[in-house]
Amino acid sequence: MTAFHRTAAWGALVRRMRPVLQAQVDAGTAVCLDCGRPVLPGDRWQVGHRLGRDSHPHLALMDWNVGTSHGGQKGRSCNQRAGARYGNAKRAARAKRSTEMLPW
Numbered sequence: 827m828t829a830f831h832r833t834a835a836w837g838a839l840v841r842r843m844r845p846v847l848q849a850q851v852d853a854g855t856a857v858c859l860d861c862g863r864p865v866l867p868g869d870r871w872q873v874g875h876r877l878g879r880d881s882h883p884h885l886a887l888m889d890w891n892v893g894t895s896h897g898g899q900k901g902r903s904c905n906q907r908a909g910a911r912y913g914n915a916k917r918a919a920r921a922k923r924s925t926e927m928l929p930w
């Protein structure tokens with residue numbers, strides 16, 4: 827969990843959107859943002875971003891930019907995998923930059 831996910835603004839958005847998204851799950855219309863598979867009633871899920879916070883920070887708190895993503899402690903956890911992919915890519919880019927020689 828990042829510092830962003832501990833902010834009051836994110837917490838308020840999640841509290842507002844969870845019932846809306848839960849209704850979609852219960853109706854059988856929810857789709858995982860990360861794997862594209864259905865999020866079925868009884869599945870563990872989390873509120874995730876459609877357009878990532880890294881590439882679209884100005885959209886991070888928009889209602890329409892969040893949706894369901896499989897997540898939690900058991901079963902599929904697409905939300906955590908997506909976060910790990912993002913974190914690993916960011917670390918790799920930082921490591922590459924730090925080892926590159928400056929052109930003279």
Ligand SMILES: [Zn+2]
Binds near residue numbers: 858859860863896902
């Ligand atoms: Zn998924």
